[in-house]
Amino acid sequence: MPHQPNNATSDLDMKNSEVMPDPTVSLAGASAFPADVPSKPSAEGKKILLATPRGYCAGVDRAVDAVEKALDLYGAPVYVRKEIVHNKFVVETLTERGAIFVHDTDDVPEGARVVFSAHGVSPEVHEQAARRQLMTIDATCPLVTKVHKQAVRFADEDFDILLIGHEGHEEVEGTQGEAPDHIQVVNGPEDVATVQVRDPDRVVWISQTTLSVDETMKTVELLRKRFPNLIDPPSDDICYATQNRQGAVKVMAPMADVVIVVGSANSSNSVRLVEVALESGAGAAYRVDKASEVQREWFTGAKTVGVTSGASVPEILVRDVVTVLKDAGFTEVENVATAQEDVRFSLPKNLRADLKATGAEVDRPHKARDKNANISNARANKSI
Numbered sequence: 385m386p387h388q389p390n391n392a393t394s395d396l397d398m399k400n401s402e403v404m405p406d407p408t409v410s411l412a413g414a415s416a417f418p419a420d421v422p423s424k425p426s427a428e429g430k431k432i433l434l435a436t437p438r439g440y441c442a443g444v445d446r447a448v449d450a451v452e453k454a455l456d457l458y459g460a461p462v463y464v465r466k467e468i469v470h471n472k473f474v475v476e477t478l479t480e481r482g483a484i485f486v487h488d489t490d491d492v493p494e495g496a497r498v499v500f501s502a503h504g505v506s507p508e509v510h511e512q513a514a515r516r517q518l519m520t521i522d523a524t525c526p527l528v529t530k531v532h533k534q535a536v537r538f539a540d541e542d543f544d545i546l547l548i549g550h551e552g553h554e555e556v557e558g559t560q561g562e563a564p565d566h567i568q569v570v571n572g573p574e575d576v577a578t579v580q581v582r583d584p585d586r587v588v589w590i591s592q593t594t595l596s597v598d599e600t601m602k603t604v605e606l607l608r609k610r611f612p613n614l615i616d617p618p619s620d621d622i623c624y625a626t627q628n629r630q631g632a633v634k635v636m637a638p639m640a641d642v643v644i645v646v647g648s649a650n651s652s653n654s655v656r657l658v659e660v661a662l663e664s665g666a667g668a669a670y671r672v673d674k675a676s677e678v679q680r681e682w683f684t685g686a687k688t689v690g691v692t693s694g695a696s697v698p699e700i701l702v703r704d705v706v707t708v709l710k711d712a713g714f715t716e717v718e719n720v721a722t723a724q725e726d727v728r729f730s731l732p733k734n735l736r737a738d739l740k741a742t743g744a745e746v747d748r749p750h751k752a753r754d755k756n757a758n759i760s761n762a763r764a765n766k767s768i
């Protein structure tokens with residue numbers, strides 16, 4: 385897979401083990417990384433390895449910021465269709481601020497304001513919202529929108545479209561809704577044998593943005609055996625953030641007795657990070673929503689614990705986990721950095737316009753804001 389430019393600098397004050405791959409190489413496999421990764425720490429020290437990049441991606445940052453700014457500008461309540469991003473802490477914090485999370489547009493009072501989540505929605509949802517005269521703010525990640533556009537284009541050209549992704553995931557539902565007559569979902573390698581197409585020479589694959597890169601490539605390989613003329617999407621569908629977080633874990637995991645992934649159970653990219661850690665050689669890997677879920681018995685006999693987080697996780701939750709580990713004697717923190725990210729997305733157009741009209745701040749990156757007033761990554765500007 386071609387690799388997209390990435391970056392986001394860690395502001396953590398700690399020892400760095402910089403492992404910077406050539407940003408132009410593919411991140412589809414462990415071979416994308418140099419062999420001379422940091423060696424195992426000496427037996428006497430207990431160490432935390434902190435994967436970089438981790439946590440908030442540009443799409444999540446934008447979506448969360450859109451809800452926060454909508455609350456500031458229009459006042460509560462602001463309705464949000466589905467979880468704005470798949471993270472419990474984020475949803476709870478926004479709820480406390482006055483956001484009301486609903487399952488569907490029908491649950492939003494007529495004429496009210498509603499934010500669509502980063503995962504995207506189908507055209508049908510837009511139509512439902514228009515029928516109810518809702519004022520919409522579409523926080524769909526631009527990288528999800530890109531996949532929607534691919535789907536529409538290939539459907540217009542009458543291709544059979546194989547959407548590799550998890551059936552029932554909101555992003556997959558949204559993408560499938562763009563061309564339901566042309567798209568079928570392929571959950572993974574196990575589904576390949578049952579795929580039926582009209583013309584094996586007019587088949588294209590696209591994918592959910594947050595999948596395991598390696599497993600997706602396996603699925604594509606099997607699909608290509610069945611359909612040798614299978615067409616690839618014009619650019620990566622698995623987004624830069626997913627690739628980068630998996631890439632950092634691939635480097636960190638072989639050095640870690642245990643890996644802790646901070647992220648919610650319904651966060652696709654967080655769950656994938658646990659799988660990637662185990663496949664890449666971690667002794668064990670656990671996912672936690674928050675520090676209180678970390679169990680001390682996981683670290684019995686462990687010398688090195690790797691820590692990372694999914695793309696919807698605020699850095700404050702990682703810091704809490706690091707604090708728990710420090711209390712357990714893992715006092716040294718080493719950064720394992722494999723890429724830098726500096727991707728930023730503008731706020732949704734209509735929200736930007738309303739903010740501008742009132743003279744409010746719309747520029748990015750955000751200025752650090754009051755710790756208790758928001759949950760953006762601006763909270764992460766202190767050292768652990």
Ligand code: SF4
Nearest residue numbers: 441443444525593623
């Ligand atoms: S994980 Fe990727 S596709 Fe999803 S919101 Fe983040 S940048 Fe966008």
